[in-house]
Amino acid sequence: SMDELNDYSGEFKPGLKLQDFSKEMLRKYLQEVSKFYLLIGGLWFNHIRDRFSERVADEVHWEFWETLGGVHEMNRPRVAMKIWGDDVESALKWVQVDPGVGLVFDIDCELKNKDLGILTVKDCNALRYYERHGDRALLESACGLDCWGFTWGVRHMNPDLSMKCLKVPPRQGPDEPACIWEIKMDPSHASVVNPELPEYAQRAAAKADWDIPW
Numbered sequence: 001s002m003d004e005l006n007d008y009s010g011e012f013k014p015g016l017k018l019q020d021f022s023k024e025m026l027r028k029y030l031q032e033v034s035k036f037y038l039l040i041g042g043l044w045f046n047h048i049r050d051r052f053s054e055r056v057a058d059e060v061h062w063e064f065w066e067t068l069g070g071v072h073e074m075n076r077p078r079v080a081m082k083i084w085g086d087d088v089e090s091a092l093k094w095v096q097v098d099p100g101v102g103l104v105f106d107i108d109c110e111l112k113n114k115d116l117g118i119l120t121v122k123d124c125n126a127l128r129y130y131e132r133h134g135d136r137a138l139l140e141s142a143c144g145l146d147c148w149g150f151t152w153g154v155r156h157m158n159p160d161l162s163m164k165c166l167k168v169p170p171r172q173g174p175d176e177p178a179c180i181w182e183i184k185m186d187p188s189h190a191s192v193v194n195p196e197l198p199e200y201a202q203r204a205a206a207k208a209d210w211d212i213p214w
Helices: 023-051 054-081 088-097 125-133 136-157 199-211
Strands: 106-113 116-123 161-167 179-185
Touching: 023 054, 023 125, 023 136, 054 088, 054 136, 088 106, 088 116, 088 136, 088 161, 088 179, 125 136, 136 161, 136 179, 136 199, 161 199
Parallel strands: none
Antiparallel strands: 106 116, 116 179, 161 179
């Protein structure tokens, strides 16, 4: 409507509410808040690494995201959006509204059939940061967390759900997708380790195999 705010550069509004802003302004703001959410983990990792060691930072980084990602990031968006299903389609819906994925990265989600979906992260702000700074340790810690955390998350939606990484950084150039994931219904509970991926990704996926009780 004409009364909607496209920014907050004008006069101060004592009773300001989020509903006062246009959809486009809220989209931009939500994306910035989502970037801030991811930035917390990266800054935290760097501070621990600088203060203690890379080994300590890597170990505690996993514990940190087990709670922040595995509990809060996995559940709060689904509750807010009323995504109550436990199938492949519901997992793709969660990815689309996750502040750590769909709200901050450029992604494609494809539902091939009711038991198979593909997530492609075409552009990843975090990966561009790692590439710009040549920070391989942070890249492997963060991307490794996803190789474990995505599967950990969807299997808590449904023990028969699987989220296997098909492609992971490093990449050859900026035109290449950051990562590609296969989400499927897999009652056989096959391993999510992909032997074609770098060693760090295989180790992280193996942790998913070991950690998650069937």
